Amino acid sequence: MPSSKPHSLNGVIFDMDGTLFSSILNFARIREQLNCHADIDILDFVSTLDSEGRQRAEQVILDHELADAQQSQLLPEVKAAVQRLHQANIPMAIVTRNCQQATAIKVKRNPLPIELILTRDDAPAKPDPSALLHIAERWQMAPTELVYVGDYKYDIEAARNANMRACLYAPQALPDYAHQADHIIRCFSELPSLFPSYVK
Incomplete structure (x- = not known):
């Protein structure tokens, strides 16, 4: 079962493919x-x-x-949710197993107010927690203050390896590892509710 982390959340890190942007990788x-x-x-x-x-x-x-x-698009409700977090001055970043070159194309095609992005070319790939911990250190925050949002088991494992809260984005049927997540959102419009101290 997910560990109990009562701390308030002060920052969010996102997976990219299947979380923020569509992906047709076969x-x-x-x-x-x-x-x-x-x-x-x-x-x-x-x-x-x-x-x-x-x-x-x-x-x-x-x-x-x-x-x-070249085919990527923003997933439903992502832009509105991210904008709400941005307006509330919540630090945001992206950690992806994708490469820098493809990530740059996706970000350019689908602009979001997120500047800090780490790919597998920048740090060991998830579920290794190195990229997540690097961001926590850069923001001068304890890992327990952060949540990592993703759609796959590696995202949950990376968050738990970093002692961050894991939020599973599951718009379809819940996978068998869903119980490992601290939070589950079925639509991105639910995400700002994880930050009640900031988002009114």
Whole structure:
């Protein structure tokens, strides 16, 4: 069960794909092209390859991510919710397993008032908590003051590894790991309610 974290929330970090922006990444197709088994994390698999194999695999992933980036759109209610948090002066950041190049395209296509963005090129990929902890340190906040919002189990695991609150965005059916989250939102319009001290 989620740990009890009674502290008020003073900042929010977002996952990107499937949380803020749409994504059509076909992970099954990527795995097929890389010959990566379904039970193995793709990035972990790539890290085990030799130099030539890693370079080839990284290019396959990059091609998929760039194609996906050109189609990305803001998900429902995201812009309004983020604007409310921005107007309340709540610090916001993005941590994504995507690469810098594709992330830059998505952010340009779908502008939001979020300037601090860390990709897998900037810090170890989730569920490693390094990127989340870096942001907490940069904001000079305790991790318990922050919430990480994402749509996948790696997001929940990263938040818990960083001792932050985990908020699962689940607009469809709840996944079997939903019980691990501290908060669940079914629509982004629910997000500002996590910050009652700031958002009226």
